[in-house]
Amino acid sequence: MSSSLPSEKALVPFVSVENMMRLVHHIGIETMLAELADFIEADFLRWERFDKTPRVASHSREGVIELMPTSDGEIYSFKYVNGHPKNMAQGLQTVTALGLLAEVSTGYPVLLTEMTLLTALRTAATSAMVARRLAPKGARTMAMIGNGAQAEFQALAMKAVCGIDHVRLFDIDPLATAKAARNLAGKGLTVTSCTSSQAATEGAQIITTCTADKQLATILTDNMIGAGVHINAIGGDCPGKTELHRDILKRADTFVEYPPQTRIEGEIQQMDPDYPVTEFWQVLTGQAEGRRDNSQITLFDSVGFAIEDFSALRYVRSKLDATGLYQELDIIADPDDPRDLFGMLQRAK
Amino acid sequence: MSSSLPSEKALVPFVSVENMMRLVHHIGIETMLAELADFIEADFLRWERFDKTPRVASHSREGVIELMPTSDGEIYSFKYVNGHPKNMAQGLQTVTALGLLAEVSTGYPVLLTEMTLLTALRTAATSAMVARRLAPKGARTMAMIGNGAQAEFQALAMKAVCGIDHVRLFDIDPLATAKAARNLAGKGLTVTSCTSSQAATEGAQIITTCTADKQLATILTDNMIGAGVHINAIGGDCPGKTELHRDILKRADTFVEYPPQTRIEGEIQQMDPDYPVTEFWQVLTGQAEGRRDNSQITLFDSVGFAIEDFSALRYVRSKLDATGLYQELDIIADPDDPRDLFGMLQRAK
Incomplete structure (x- = not known):
C-alpha cells in the first residue's frame, strides 16, 4: 500500500447535514425519535x-460555546x-453542533457527525423519555410555549413516545407559531394556535417551555400551573437564563439529569443549593420515586447532558452499515509505521 | 435558494490529512515550522x-483522550x-488529533482540520520558539532522545529556528534511530546515531527528550547534564509519565507553559507544589528573566498547551484562501429561517 494513501483506520465515517436528513427520512422521524428515546433510556x-463532568463552557457577551464529553469506558x-440567542436576528441558528x-x-x-439536527432530535427524545414516566396517566394534550427550532421535534416526540395527540402552541412572535402550525399540519396532531401562555396551558397535562432569550424570564407563572401537570422546562439551560417563576419550583417535585450541572444552568439556579431534586436515572432504576399521584406537579428541569449525546451518537453509528448514509473523511494521519509520521509526509511530496 | 442545499455559512473548510501534507510541501517544512513558531510567539x-483552562482529560488504562479549548475573545x-503509548504495538499512532x-x-x-501532523509541527515549533530564547548562545548540536514520530520535526524546527546543524540520535529501539537518520538524510543536518543516552548528550547544547512510555521513567540522569545545557523535555506530559531524574530538576531553572496544567502533567509532578517555575510567556514580554548565564541549566518542561493549537489553527486558516488546500464540509445545519430547522428537514424529503 502506498503510504501516501490513507489507511482504513485513517478514514472516519462522517455524517453530513444532508446525510442526517436522509437518515431521518429513511427511518421515519417518529420511529427515529422513539428509538432515540430507547437508546437514551438504556444509557440512563x-x-x-x-x-460525568459538567460541560466545559466558554462564555462571551453574545453566547456560549461548550464541549460536552463523556465515556462509558469503552x-x-x-x-x-x-x-x-442573538444569532437568529442575523439569520443564523441559535444552536449548532457537531459530535x-x-x-x-x-x-x-469512529464517527464524526453534524449534530445540529441530531441535538434537536435527542433533546426531544429525552423530553419524551422523561415525560413517559412523569406525565399524568392518559395525558393527551401538550402546551408548547416557544415555537422556535425545537418546537416541532418536541411535539412529534411526545406523540410518538407518550401518545400526545393535541398540541397548543404559543410564542411571543405569531410568525413562529404560524411556522410551527404549518410544519405540524398533517402529522396526526390536533394543533391549536394560542395568543397567550395562559391560553396555551389550558387543558394541557404536559407544558413544555422552550424559549431562547439569555435572561431570567418568567414564561410561566404560578397561576398557570394546575394540579397534576408535568412541566418539561428546556429553555432555562445556562447561567442567567431561566423561564419559570420560582413559586412554581416551590410547589413542584423537580427531576434533573446531572445535579452539579443543573444547579448552575437550570431553573433551579434560582433556588438555594439544597433545593431537593431527584436524579431521573434513579427513577428508571427504581431507586427513586417518579410521579406519586395525579395532583403532584412534576418538573423536568432539562439542561441537556453529555450522556444524551453519547446515546444519539451511538444510535447514528448503529445505522451506518445498513444505510450507507455517510462519507469517509481522511482526518487521521496513520502511517504504516506509526513512528514514521515524517516519512509518510515525505513520501507524499 | 432551495433550503435543502447548504448555505455558505453551513459549509466549513476542512483540511484533510492529504491537504495538510500538500500544505506542508507547498510552503516548505522548515519555512512552515519557522512561521508556526512566530505565530505561537505572537500569541504567547x-x-x-x-x-485558559487545564485540558479536559478522560483517562483509561490504555491512555488518555483530551479536549483542549481556548479563546482570545474573538x-x-x-x-x-x-x-x-500502546497503540504503536498495534501499528497505530500514539497521538492522533483533530481541531x-x-x-x-x-x-x-470556521475551520476543521486534521491535527495529527499539525500537532507534530506545532510541538516542534513551540520547542524551537522556546529554545531560541533559552538555549545557550551559539548552540549547534542537539541530542534527540526518543526517535519516534516527533523526532524529525524537532530536528528540523531546531535547525530552522535556532540554527542547530548537528543532531545526535538515540532510542532504545535501534530501528527507530535508523528511521529518523534515514528521514533526516540530505536535510542539511549532520546526523549521528548513538548507542546510549549518555553518548547522545555528549557535546550537545540542547537535549530533547521525547519518549512515549506511560510511566515514571528516567531517560536522563543528573550526571548526563553538563553546565549551560538547555533541556527540552517533551515526553513527560501526563500524570504518571516523566522522563527526568528529579535531581536534574533541583539544578535546573524550569520554564513552563501554564503552571496549573504542568504541575499535574509535566516533569514537575515529581516536585513539591511550590517548586519554582517561570511562565515562559513572561520571558517573551520581559516580565521574567530567561537565560541568565552560560552555566545555567534551563529546562522547558513542555506538556503542550491549548494556545499553541490555537496559533497553529490560526496559521492554517491564514493559508486557506491563497492555497485552496481544503474541502467544504456540510456540517452545519443552517436553514434560511433559523427557527425553521424542521421545515428544512421536511423539505429535504
Whole structure:
C-alpha cells in the first residue's frame, strides 16, 4: 500500500447535514425519535458506568460555546455546541453542533457527525423519555410555549413516545407559531394556535417551555400551573437564563439529569443549593420515586447532558452499515509505521 | 435558494490529512515550522487575553483522550487529541488529533482540520520558539532522545529556528534511530546515531527528550547534564509519565507553559507544589528573566498547551484562501429561517 494513501483506520465515517436528513427520512422521524428515546433510556439505566463532568463552557457577551464529553469506558464521545440567542436576528441558528465518537482503547475516532439536527432530535427524545414516566396517566394534550427550532421535534416526540395527540402552541412572535402550525399540519396532531401562555396551558397535562432569550424570564407563572401537570422546562439551560417563576419550583417535585450541572444552568439556579431534586436515572432504576399521584406537579428541569449525546451518537453509528448514509473523511494521519509520521509526509511530496 | 442545499455559512473548510501534507510541501517544512513558531510567539505575547483552562482529560488504562479549548475573545479553538503509548504495538499512532476554530460572536465553526501532523509541527515549533530564547548562545548540536514520530520535526524546527546543524540520535529501539537518520538524510543536518543516552548528550547544547512510555521513567540522569545545557523535555506530559531524574530538576531553572496544567502533567509532578517555575510567556514580554548565564541549566518542561493549537489553527486558516488546500464540509445545519430547522428537514424529503 502506498503510504501516501490513507489507511482504513485513517478514514472516519462522517455524517453530513444532508446525510442526517436522509437518515431521518429513511427511518421515519417518529420511529427515529422513539428509538432515540430507547437508546437514551438504556444509557440512563447504566448511568453509574459513565464518566460525568459538567460541560466545559466558554462564555462571551453574545453566547456560549461548550464541549460536552463523556465515556462509558469503552466508547468516548464529545459534542461541540454553541448557544447564541442573538444569532437568529442575523439569520443564523441559535444552536449548532457537531459530535464525535472514539474508541477508548485506541483513542481513534469512529464517527464524526453534524449534530445540529441530531441535538434537536435527542433533546426531544429525552423530553419524551422523561415525560413517559412523569406525565399524568392518559395525558393527551401538550402546551408548547416557544415555537422556535425545537418546537416541532418536541411535539412529534411526545406523540410518538407518550401518545400526545393535541398540541397548543404559543410564542411571543405569531410568525413562529404560524411556522410551527404549518410544519405540524398533517402529522396526526390536533394543533391549536394560542395568543397567550395562559391560553396555551389550558387543558394541557404536559407544558413544555422552550424559549431562547439569555435572561431570567418568567414564561410561566404560578397561576398557570394546575394540579397534576408535568412541566418539561428546556429553555432555562445556562447561567442567567431561566423561564419559570420560582413559586412554581416551590410547589413542584423537580427531576434533573446531572445535579452539579443543573444547579448552575437550570431553573433551579434560582433556588438555594439544597433545593431537593431527584436524579431521573434513579427513577428508571427504581431507586427513586417518579410521579406519586395525579395532583403532584412534576418538573423536568432539562439542561441537556453529555450522556444524551453519547446515546444519539451511538444510535447514528448503529445505522451506518445498513444505510450507507455517510462519507469517509481522511482526518487521521496513520502511517504504516506509526513512528514514521515524517516519512509518510515525505513520501507524499 | 432551495433550503435543502447548504448555505455558505453551513459549509466549513476542512483540511484533510492529504491537504495538510500538500500544505506542508507547498510552503516548505522548515519555512512552515519557522512561521508556526512566530505565530505561537505572537500569541504567547498576548497570553493574558486568552481563556485558559487545564485540558479536559478522560483517562483509561490504555491512555488518555483530551479536549483542549481556548479563546482570545474573538476566535475559539479546541483540539481533540489522544495519547495511547500502546497503540504503536498495534501499528497505530500514539497521538492522533483533530481541531476546530469557531467565531466567538456566532459560535459557527470556521475551520476543521486534521491535527495529527499539525500537532507534530506545532510541538516542534513551540520547542524551537522556546529554545531560541533559552538555549545557550551559539548552540549547534542537539541530542534527540526518543526517535519516534516527533523526532524529525524537532530536528528540523531546531535547525530552522535556532540554527542547530548537528543532531545526535538515540532510542532504545535501534530501528527507530535508523528511521529518523534515514528521514533526516540530505536535510542539511549532520546526523549521528548513538548507542546510549549518555553518548547522545555528549557535546550537545540542547537535549530533547521525547519518549512515549506511560510511566515514571528516567531517560536522563543528573550526571548526563553538563553546565549551560538547555533541556527540552517533551515526553513527560501526563500524570504518571516523566522522563527526568528529579535531581536534574533541583539544578535546573524550569520554564513552563501554564503552571496549573504542568504541575499535574509535566516533569514537575515529581516536585513539591511550590517548586519554582517561570511562565515562559513572561520571558517573551520581559516580565521574567530567561537565560541568565552560560552555566545555567534551563529546562522547558513542555506538556503542550491549548494556545499553541490555537496559533497553529490560526496559521492554517491564514493559508486557506491563497492555497485552496481544503474541502467544504456540510456540517452545519443552517436553514434560511433559523427557527425553521424542521421545515428544512421536511423539505429535504
